[in-house]
Amino acid sequence: xxxxxxxxxxxxxxxxxxxxxxxxxxxxHLYFYWYRQILxxxxxxxxxxxxxxxxxxxxxxxxxxxxxxxDGSNFTLKIRSTKLEDxxxxxxASTDGRLISYEQYFGPGTRLTVT
Amino acid sequence: GESVGLHxxxxxxxxxxxxxxxxxxxxxxxxxxxxxxxESGKGPQFIIDIRSNMDKRQGQRVxxxxxxxxxxxxxxxxxxxPGDSAVYFCAENYNDYKLSxxxxxxxxxxx
Numbered sequence: 001x002x003x004x005x006x007x008x009x010x011x012x013x014x015x016x017x018x019x020x021x022x023x024x025x026x027x028x029h030l031y032f033y034w035y036r037q038i039l040x041x042x043x044x045x046x047x048x049x050x051x052x053x054x055x056x057x058x059x060x061x062x063x064x065x066x067x068x069x070x071d072g073s074n075f076t077l078k079i080r081s082t083k084l085e086d087x088x089x090x091x092x093a094s095t096d097g098r099l100i101s102y103e104q105y106f107g108p109g110t111r112l113t114v115t
Numbered sequence: 116g117e118s119v120g121l122h123x124x125x126x127x128x129x130x131x132x133x134x135x136x137x138x139x140x141x142x143x144x145x146x147x148x149x150x151x152x153x154e155s156g157k158g159p160q161f162i163i164d165i166r167s168n169m170d171k172r173q174g175q176r177v178x179x180x181x182x183x184x185x186x187x188x189x190x191x192x193x194x195x196x197p198g199d200s201a202v203y204f205c206a207e208n209y210n211d212y213k214l215s216x217x218x219x220x221x222x223x224x225x226x
Contacts, residue, residue, distance in 0.1 A: 004158075033213075043159060043204060043216040056213050091158050102147050102208050106158035 002026045004107035006092050012113045013082055021077045021110045023092030032075045033093040033104060034067065036060070043091065049075065050097075082114045125221045134192040136220045138205035141186060145207040149214065150179060150190045153202045162190070162203075192222075200224045 005024045013019050025032050034046040047057040049067055066078045075094075079086055089111050093104040128134045140148070146167040151159035163174045165181050165188075172179050178191040188205050202221050206214040 035214075035216075042218045043206075043214075045213050045215065048213055093158075102214075103149065103161050103164060104214060105161070106151075108156075109158050 004092055004094055004105050006090075006107040006110050008110060009108065010111045010113070012115065015084055015114055016081050019079050019082055019112065021079075021090050021092075021112070023075045023077070023107055024073050025075055025092065025094030026096075026105055027073070028096060029094035029105075030097045031055075031095045031104075032067075032069070033095075034077045035091045035093060035106075036088040037091065037109075038088045046077075046090075079112075082112075084114050087112055087114045123220055124218065125223070127223045127225060128195050129225050130197060131194055134190075134195045134199070134222060136190045136192075136203050136205075136222065138188040138190075138217050139186060140188060140205070140207050140217075142207060142209055142215075143183075143186065145209040147208040148179070148181060148188050149206045149208070150177070150188075151204045151206060151216075152199075153204065153219070155201075159204060195222075195224050197224050197226065 004026055007022045011019055032049040035043050036046055037043045045058050047061045047067055048055045064080045068076050089109040091109045092107040095102060095104045149164040150162040152162050153159045163177050163179050165172045165179045170181050176193045180189045192199055200223055202219045204216050204219045206216045208214055
Protein backbone atom coordinates (compact mmCIF):
# COMPACT_ATOMS: atom_id res chain seq x y z
CA UNK A 1 0.00 0.00 0.00
CA UNK A 2 1.45 3.41 -0.91
CA UNK A 3 2.42 5.62 1.99
CA UNK A 4 3.79 9.04 2.82
CA UNK A 5 7.39 8.95 3.98
CA UNK A 6 9.32 11.55 5.96
CA UNK A 7 12.97 12.11 6.73
CA UNK A 8 14.63 12.42 9.11
CA UNK A 9 12.64 10.73 11.85
CA UNK A 10 14.34 12.90 14.46
CA UNK A 11 16.17 16.20 13.97
CA UNK A 12 18.04 18.01 16.73
CA UNK A 13 19.13 21.56 16.03
CA UNK A 14 20.32 24.62 17.87
CA UNK A 15 18.18 27.70 18.20
CA UNK A 16 18.68 30.04 15.26
CA UNK A 17 19.71 27.30 12.85
CA UNK A 18 17.88 26.44 9.66
CA UNK A 19 16.24 23.05 9.24
CA UNK A 20 14.68 21.34 6.27
CA UNK A 21 12.16 18.58 6.82
CA UNK A 22 11.54 16.28 3.90
CA UNK A 23 8.51 14.39 2.75
CA UNK A 24 7.68 12.14 -0.16
CA UNK A 25 3.90 12.22 -0.67
CA UNK A 26 1.97 9.42 -2.32
CA UNK A 27 2.85 9.52 -5.99
CA UNK A 28 -0.51 10.31 -7.61
CA HIS A 29 -1.59 12.81 -4.99
CA LEU A 30 -2.06 16.45 -5.86
CA TYR A 31 -2.49 18.24 -2.52
CA PHE A 32 0.19 18.40 0.13
CA TYR A 33 0.15 19.58 3.71
CA TRP A 34 2.27 20.19 6.74
CA TYR A 35 0.94 19.89 10.26
CA ARG A 36 2.67 20.07 13.60
CA GLN A 37 1.92 18.57 16.97
CA ILE A 38 3.50 19.91 20.12
CA LEU A 39 3.96 17.13 22.67
CA UNK A 40 0.65 16.20 24.28
CA UNK A 41 -1.36 18.65 22.20
CA UNK A 42 -3.59 18.43 19.16
CA UNK A 43 -2.45 18.36 15.56
CA UNK A 44 -2.30 21.89 14.10
CA UNK A 45 -2.52 22.83 10.45
CA UNK A 46 0.42 24.76 9.04
CA UNK A 47 0.08 24.95 5.29
CA UNK A 48 -1.49 23.38 2.23
CA UNK A 49 0.10 23.30 -1.21
CA UNK A 50 -1.39 22.66 -4.62
CA UNK A 51 -0.24 23.26 -8.17
CA UNK A 52 3.14 24.52 -6.97
CA UNK A 53 1.81 27.20 -4.72
CA UNK A 54 0.50 27.66 -1.21
CA UNK A 55 -3.28 27.42 -1.15
CA UNK A 56 -3.75 28.15 2.53
CA UNK A 57 -1.62 28.77 5.59
CA UNK A 58 -2.25 29.23 9.28
CA UNK A 59 -1.11 32.03 11.55
CA UNK A 60 1.64 29.70 12.77
CA UNK A 61 3.17 29.66 9.29
CA UNK A 62 4.99 32.97 9.47
CA UNK A 63 7.91 34.30 7.43
CA UNK A 64 10.28 31.85 9.08
CA UNK A 65 8.54 28.98 7.33
CA UNK A 66 8.57 28.06 3.68
CA UNK A 67 7.58 25.07 1.59
CA UNK A 68 8.83 23.79 -1.70
CA UNK A 69 8.28 20.99 -4.13
CA UNK A 70 11.73 20.90 -5.71
CA ASP A 71 11.01 17.94 -7.98
CA GLY A 72 8.21 15.57 -8.84
CA SER A 73 8.42 13.59 -5.64
CA ASN A 74 9.67 15.62 -2.68
CA PHE A 75 7.86 18.20 -0.58
CA THR A 76 9.90 20.14 1.96
CA LEU A 77 9.31 22.39 4.94
CA LYS A 78 12.05 24.85 5.81
CA ILE A 79 12.33 26.74 9.06
CA ARG A 80 14.88 29.51 8.57
CA SER A 81 15.78 30.38 12.14
CA THR A 82 14.46 27.86 14.61
CA LYS A 83 13.09 28.84 18.00
CA LEU A 84 12.66 26.72 21.09
CA GLU A 85 8.90 26.74 20.58
CA ASP A 86 9.33 25.12 17.15
CA UNK A 87 10.07 21.86 18.94
CA UNK A 88 7.30 19.50 17.88
CA UNK A 89 6.37 16.59 15.67
CA UNK A 90 5.93 17.69 12.09
CA UNK A 91 3.63 15.65 9.91
CA UNK A 92 3.39 15.73 6.17
CA ALA A 93 0.13 14.66 4.55
CA SER A 94 -1.21 14.30 1.04
CA THR A 95 -4.50 13.67 -0.69
CA ASP A 96 -5.48 12.96 -4.25
CA GLY A 97 -8.16 15.63 -4.12
CA ARG A 98 -11.03 13.54 -5.35
CA LEU A 99 -14.38 15.10 -4.64
CA ILE A 100 -15.60 11.92 -3.00
CA SER A 101 -13.15 12.01 -0.16
CA TYR A 102 -10.82 14.52 1.38
CA GLU A 103 -8.96 11.81 3.25
CA GLN A 104 -5.48 12.98 4.00
CA TYR A 105 -2.78 10.38 4.37
CA PHE A 106 -0.22 11.22 7.02
CA GLY A 107 3.44 10.35 7.20
CA PRO A 108 5.11 9.03 10.36
CA GLY A 109 6.39 12.47 11.30
CA THR A 110 9.70 14.14 12.06
CA ARG A 111 10.42 14.97 15.65
CA LEU A 112 12.17 18.34 15.74
CA THR A 113 14.03 19.24 18.91
CA VAL A 114 15.41 22.77 19.19
CA THR A 115 17.96 23.28 21.93
CA GLY B 116 -13.86 30.55 17.33
CA GLU B 117 -13.92 27.75 14.88
CA SER B 118 -12.69 24.61 16.58
CA VAL B 119 -13.25 20.94 16.99
CA GLY B 120 -13.00 19.43 20.41
CA LEU B 121 -13.51 16.19 22.26
CA HIS B 122 -15.54 15.90 25.40
CA UNK B 123 -13.23 13.66 27.38
CA UNK B 124 -9.44 13.55 27.32
CA UNK B 125 -9.26 9.91 28.45
CA UNK B 126 -11.39 6.80 28.19
CA UNK B 127 -10.71 3.47 29.86
CA UNK B 128 -12.61 0.51 28.48
CA UNK B 129 -12.66 -3.21 29.20
CA UNK B 130 -11.52 -5.45 26.38
CA UNK B 131 -14.54 -6.72 24.49
CA UNK B 132 -16.76 -3.81 25.48
CA UNK B 133 -17.93 -1.12 23.09
CA UNK B 134 -16.26 2.30 23.16
CA UNK B 135 -17.88 5.61 22.41
CA UNK B 136 -15.73 8.66 21.77
CA UNK B 137 -17.40 12.02 21.44
CA UNK B 138 -16.52 15.21 19.65
CA UNK B 139 -18.20 18.61 19.42
CA UNK B 140 -17.57 20.98 16.56
CA UNK B 141 -18.47 24.63 16.26
CA UNK B 142 -18.31 25.41 12.55
CA UNK B 143 -21.71 24.79 11.00
CA UNK B 144 -20.15 25.24 7.55
CA UNK B 145 -18.04 22.10 7.95
CA UNK B 146 -19.07 19.51 5.39
CA UNK B 147 -16.72 16.65 6.02
CA UNK B 148 -15.48 14.94 9.16
CA UNK B 149 -12.82 12.34 9.81
CA UNK B 150 -11.79 10.21 12.74
CA UNK B 151 -8.09 9.52 13.07
CA UNK B 152 -6.24 7.12 15.33
CA UNK B 153 -2.76 7.97 16.49
CA GLU B 154 -0.54 5.40 18.12
CA SER B 155 2.50 6.41 20.09
CA GLY B 156 5.27 7.75 17.85
CA LYS B 157 3.23 7.50 14.68
CA GLY B 158 1.26 9.81 12.44
CA PRO B 159 -2.54 9.99 12.43
CA GLN B 160 -4.14 7.02 10.72
CA PHE B 161 -7.48 7.33 8.96
CA ILE B 162 -10.32 5.35 10.55
CA ILE B 163 -13.55 6.53 9.00
CA ASP B 164 -15.10 9.63 7.50
CA ILE B 165 -18.55 11.08 7.02
CA ARG B 166 -19.98 13.85 4.91
CA SER B 167 -22.46 16.36 6.25
CA ASN B 168 -25.31 14.96 4.15
CA MET B 169 -25.17 11.74 6.15
CA ASP B 170 -25.88 11.02 9.81
CA LYS B 171 -24.35 7.57 10.12
CA ARG B 172 -21.63 5.57 8.46
CA GLN B 173 -20.32 2.16 9.33
CA GLY B 174 -16.98 0.55 8.78
CA GLN B 175 -15.33 -2.54 10.11
CA ARG B 176 -16.08 -2.52 13.87
CA VAL B 177 -16.48 1.28 13.78
CA UNK B 178 -19.47 3.53 13.35
CA UNK B 179 -19.48 7.30 13.06
CA UNK B 180 -22.58 9.28 13.97
CA UNK B 181 -23.13 12.88 13.01
CA UNK B 182 -25.72 15.11 14.63
CA UNK B 183 -25.68 18.42 12.82
CA UNK B 184 -28.41 19.89 15.00
CA UNK B 185 -26.14 19.91 18.04
CA UNK B 186 -22.86 19.79 16.10
CA UNK B 187 -21.82 16.51 17.59
CA UNK B 188 -19.77 13.68 16.20
CA UNK B 189 -19.13 10.31 17.78
CA UNK B 190 -17.06 7.25 17.06
CA UNK B 191 -18.24 3.87 18.25
CA UNK B 192 -15.82 0.98 18.37
CA UNK B 193 -17.38 -2.44 18.76
CA UNK B 194 -15.70 -5.17 20.79
CA UNK B 195 -12.72 -3.05 21.72
CA UNK B 196 -9.37 -4.80 21.42
CA PRO B 197 -5.96 -4.05 22.98
CA GLY B 198 -4.80 -2.81 19.57
CA ASP B 199 -7.41 -0.08 19.78
CA SER B 200 -5.45 1.66 22.53
CA ALA B 201 -4.42 4.99 21.04
CA VAL B 202 -5.31 8.65 20.88
CA TYR B 203 -8.36 9.37 18.75
CA PHE B 204 -8.89 12.69 17.04
CA CYS B 205 -11.85 14.03 15.19
CA ALA B 206 -11.15 16.50 12.42
CA GLU B 207 -13.35 18.72 10.31
CA ASN B 208 -12.94 20.16 6.86
CA TYR B 209 -14.69 23.20 5.50
CA ASN B 210 -12.22 25.07 3.38
CA ASP B 211 -9.74 23.93 0.75
CA TYR B 212 -9.04 20.55 2.32
CA LYS B 213 -7.56 22.02 5.48
CA LEU B 214 -8.28 19.81 8.46
CA SER B 215 -8.96 21.25 11.89
CA UNK B 216 -8.29 18.74 14.64
CA UNK B 217 -9.79 18.34 18.05
CA UNK B 218 -7.79 17.84 21.22
CA UNK B 219 -7.88 14.05 21.23
CA UNK B 220 -9.13 11.28 23.51
CA UNK B 221 -6.71 8.73 24.85
CA UNK B 222 -8.32 5.30 24.86
CA UNK B 223 -6.85 2.66 27.13
CA UNK B 224 -8.10 -0.91 26.80
CA UNK B 225 -8.00 -2.98 29.99
CA UNK B 226 -7.38 -6.71 29.62
